[in-house]
Amino acid sequence: MSSSIINCAPYREELLDLASTLPKVPRSDLPAFFDDTLRLAERLPQELRDGLDEFNTNGNRDGYLLLRGLPVEPDDELPPTPRSSPPPEDRQLLNMEAMLCIVGGRLGLLTAYDQGYGNRRSITVLHELYPTPEAHHLSGGTSRTQLEFHTDLSHHARQPNYILLSCSRGDHEGKAATLVGSIRKALPLLSDEVRNHLFDRIFTRGFDAADPEAKAHVKPLYGDEDDPYVSFNRSFLTAETPQDIAALDALSAALTEVTEAVLLTRGDLLIIDNFRIAHGRAPFAARWDGKDRWLHRAYVRTDRNGQLSGGERAGEIVPFAPRR
CATH class of the missing domain: 3.60.130.10 (Clavaminate synthase-like)
Structure with a gap:
């Protein structure tokens, strides 16, 4: 690389x-x-x-x-x-x-x-x-x-x-640093349970304030299980269960831990x-x-x-x- x-x-x-x-x-x-x-x-x-x-x-x-x-x-x-x-x-x-x-x-x-x-x-x-x-x-x-x-x-x-x-x-x-969190650095910090929950888990995201029913479907982790892609926006992803919330929180914490300014x-x-x-x-x-x-x-x-x-x-x- x-x-x-x-x-x-x-x-x-x-x-x-x-x-x-x-x-x-x-x-x-x-x-x-x-x-x-x-x-x-x-x-x-x-x-x-x-x-x-x-x-x-x-x-x-x-x-x-x-x-x-x-x-x-x-x-x-x-x-x-x-x-x-x-x-x-x-x-x-x-x-x-x-x-x-x-x-x-x-x-x-x-x-x-x-x-x-x-x-x-x-x-x-x-x-x-x-x-x-x-x-x-x-x-x-x-x-x-x-x-x-x-x-x-x-x-x-x-x-x-x-x-x-x-x-x-x-x-x-x-002071206006761009904050960068790499999934390749964050992935080892996630438990198997969190990885398995987030991988190919579909979350909904609204994209039109005028139409609350307009939704896109987003997977936080997808692709190669050993080297996945990440799609993350905590402000917009709709968590439906306590497990969703816990897994997204864990992903957010891992990305934060590896953040580079x-x-x-x-x-x-x-x-x-x-x-x-x-x-x-x-x-x-x-x-x-x-x-x-x-x-x-x-x-x-x-x-x-x-x-x-x-x-x-x-x-x-x-x-x-x-x-x-």
Whole structure:
């Protein structure tokens, strides 16, 4: 299994050269932009390509791959950290957006999702995470509230394989760590009784506040019994029996015990294996001064676990289908 950190600083100039060939205004024609990033993904430095391919094939025990030292603009050349969405259509390409898309293209297909929440979330490939004053307490826009462990889009039949987070700005005090709990580390902490109860146990999860009867079916542990996938969101899974509650509590405690805090700083890109990880984020203090934490996020699908059916194109929207 691959190591969890790759130092990209030696390739900074080479990566800048790649980014410089991309369209300067990506949102003016996103399909063409993604086609260009796929082409450039084949020209990444060999060591970086090898590290991404190894992680894509085998993963690692930590459940994430962290690229450090990627090219980012000097802070005084970056626009102010936004406070509202979506980004302006005419905003110039940022280096960490370019890195996000080129690296994503090496792993699979950058994908937009209809997430099944009505109009609460915009349907786009390129998301941005920064503190917003009116953020929902379970969204990435919150700051003072800790985001609890969850698997992104665990209720979606075409759940993304990877979550990519690239950092243009870290938070002021260095407290907004991404909290990563790997099932490969947590599994040995679970008793046989808990493993057997959770494996292929179907829990329901609501996904539409306007329709309480709309349910998806989620298995906390599934796949290979000795090396399972995890799908966890304690806030949404409906436990039906005392045994359910005890088993979910045990899984939550095990993930918490093995939690690693990954603090993203300028020039970092974090790749999370969304089938092996439950993740959260530590609270931090926003200052609303134009220099708050600013991440870029994208989802990537691969042909693993039936996530692709053939013929898809990067940037396409996956219609919502609840997991059954």
